[in-house]
Amino acid sequence: MFDFAIVGGGIVGLSTGMALYEKYPNAKVLLIEKEERLAEHQTGHNSGVIHSGIYYKPGSFKARFAKKGSQSMTEFCQMHDIEHDICGKVIVATKSEELPLLDQLYKRGLENELAIQHITSGELKEIEPHVRGLAAIRVPMAGIVNYRQVSEKFGDIIRSKGGVIKLGTKVEKIYETDDEVTIETAKETFKARMVINCAGLHSDRVAKAAGYKTDMKIVPFRGEYFKLKPEKRHLVKHLIYPVPNPNFPFLGVHFTRMIGGEVDAGPNAVLSFKREGYKKTDFNLADFSEVMRYKGFWKLASKYMKEGMDEMARSFSKAKFVESLQELIPEIQESDLVPGPAGVRAQALKDDGGLVDDFHIILGKRSVHVCNAPSPAATASIEIGKEVVSQIPVQNHLLMATV
Numbered sequence: 575m576f577d578f579a580i581v582g583g584g585i586v587g588l589s590t591g592m593a594l595y596e597k598y599p600n601a602k603v604l605l606i607e608k609e610e611r612l613a614e615h616q617t618g619h620n621s622g623v624i625h626s627g628i629y630y631k632p633g634s635f636k637a638r639f640a641k642k643g644s645q646s647m648t649e650f651c652q653m654h655d656i657e658h659d660i661c662g663k664v665i666v667a668t669k670s671e672e673l674p675l676l677d678q679l680y681k682r683g684l685e686n687e688l689a690i691q692h693i694t695s696g697e698l699k700e701i702e703p704h705v706r707g708l709a710a711i712r713v714p715m716a717g718i719v720n721y722r723q724v725s726e727k728f729g730d731i732i733r734s735k736g737g738v739i740k741l742g743t744k745v746e747k748i749y750e751t752d753d754e755v756t757i758e759t760a761k762e763t764f765k766a767r768m769v770i771n772c773a774g775l776h777s778d779r780v781a782k783a784a785g786y787k788t789d790m791k792i793v794p795f796r797g798e799y800f801k802l803k804p805e806k807r808h809l810v811k812h813l814i815y816p817v818p819n820p821n822f823p824f825l826g827v828h829f830t831r832m833i834g835g836e837v838d839a840g841p842n843a844v845l846s847f848k849r850e851g852y853k854k855t856d857f858n859l860a861d862f863s864e865v866m867r868y869k870g871f872w873k874l875a876s877k878y879m880k881e882g883m884d885e886m887a888r889s890f891s892k893a894k895f896v897e898s899l900q901e902l903i904p905e906i907q908e909s910d911l912v913p914g915p916a917g918v919r920a921q922a923l924k925d926d927g928g929l930v931d932d933f934h935i936i937l938g939k940r941s942v943h944v945c946n947a948p949s950p951a952a953t954a955s956i957e958i959g960k961e962v963v964s965q966i967p968v969q970n971h972l973l974m975a976t977v
């Protein structure tokens with residue numbers, strides 16, 4: 575019998591495992607991951623940015639955890655010798671109608687108590703000589719890291735404390751009783767006192783497999799990238815972002831220097847026809863028809879039809895993708911870019927068509943379900959893990975034998 579079983583070996587499941595050992599050093603922790611390697615999905619397919627927290631509503635989990643999480647992530651990397659770079663970023667207004675939005679974002683950053691600077695186009699040129707903009711916000715505390723490397727280290731720490739990580743093991747069904755939880759996988763059955771669902775793109779399905787009906791569903795949005803050819807990397811010195819559409823949870827295509835020296839341009843945000851569909855041609859009938867049958871999706875689609883179509887067009891036309899990038903760096907040409915990887919975001923959508931903006935955790939009898947952990951959850955992972963552990967119902971951990 576384990577004290578805690580975590581479903582999902584992405585950065586959130588792994589940080590939760592670490593947080594459990596911080597709070598309960600004698601606990602028996604099991605982490606179950608369906609893939610043969612940790613961090614195979616969102617965590618291993620992201621932009622690798624350590625976000626500062628500027629974008630998020632003051633007081634939200636996202637705002638608080640991004641700010642605190644970027645500090646704890648940086649300290650963790652320093653302590654464990656994980657390559658990272660606090661290189662800073664700029665958010666650039668390229669059109670006059672974006673200036674009020676840039677001002678609002680600046681105010682929000684100040685409300686979130688971030689040390690940011692509003693800079694002129696001349697100051698921007700000194701930081702990013704190839705970027706054209708009317709004004710910008712400089713965010714010095716943003717940085718980059720490889721979240722796969724961070725996740726591997728989290729996994730090493732869990733194992734070093736006695737935790738068990740089962741790879742290649744898919745959780746199929748979860749049964750809770752008053753005293754224990756039974757977790758059935760395709761290979762074996764486990765017993766635990768508490769189960770914690772950190773299944774990312776499948777978190778709604780794992781919640782359902784445990785008997786919990788939520789008023790939300792995960793809708794997968796693919797983010798596609800191009801890479802700058804090595805001889806053009808000099809065009810990007812740090813991280814360069816547009817002013818985001820305030821109604822959308824995604825940040826707009828941007829330039830990201832990666833650990834290792836490459837420069838990625840993207841990601842866009844298109845509906846994926848498969849939850850783990852990394853290619854445009856990937857299609858899964860069950861995943862697709864689930865979205866098509868979901869009333870929440872149609873409510874969202876009718877509201878954002880134009881934005882959705884524009885994103886689709888940009889996905890199929892490199893020229894359109896490059897047009898968006900040229901707004902930031904006019905000298906970029908199609909020939910400077912080669913196709914890069916893609917990631918799929920797990921975005922929770924409510925029955926009423928509303929996007930779940932903040933991190934969202936629900937509590938079961940003997941389970942905790944992390945139902946929405948979109949960006950900046952990699953940045954914030956250490957803080958999310960602590961929060962999940964703090965939400966474990968007190969009456970349940972009092973029942974535990976070993977903790």
Ligand SMILES: Cc1cc2nc3c(=O)[nH]c(=O)nc-3n(C[C@H](O)[C@H](O)[C@H](O)COP(=O)(O)OP(=O)(O)OC[C@H]3O[C@@H](n4cnc5c(N)ncnc54)[C@H](O)[C@@H]3O)c2cc1C
Nearest residue numbers: 582584585586608616617620621623745774797917951953
């Ligand atoms: C394109 C893109 C760019 C992003 N950029 C950034 C960024 O720059 N900075 C940032 O902070 N965040 C970024 N994010 C967000 C960040 O990557 C995610 O929020 C974070 O990785 C979520 O971690 P997770 O552990 O919840 O999910 P995941 O990493 O998806 O992990 C969930 C795990 O659960 C496993 N699983 C699912 N079902 C089962 C089952 N039934 N049984 C066993 N295992 C199961 C999966 O195989 C998977 O490994 C980005 C995301 C994307 C997609």
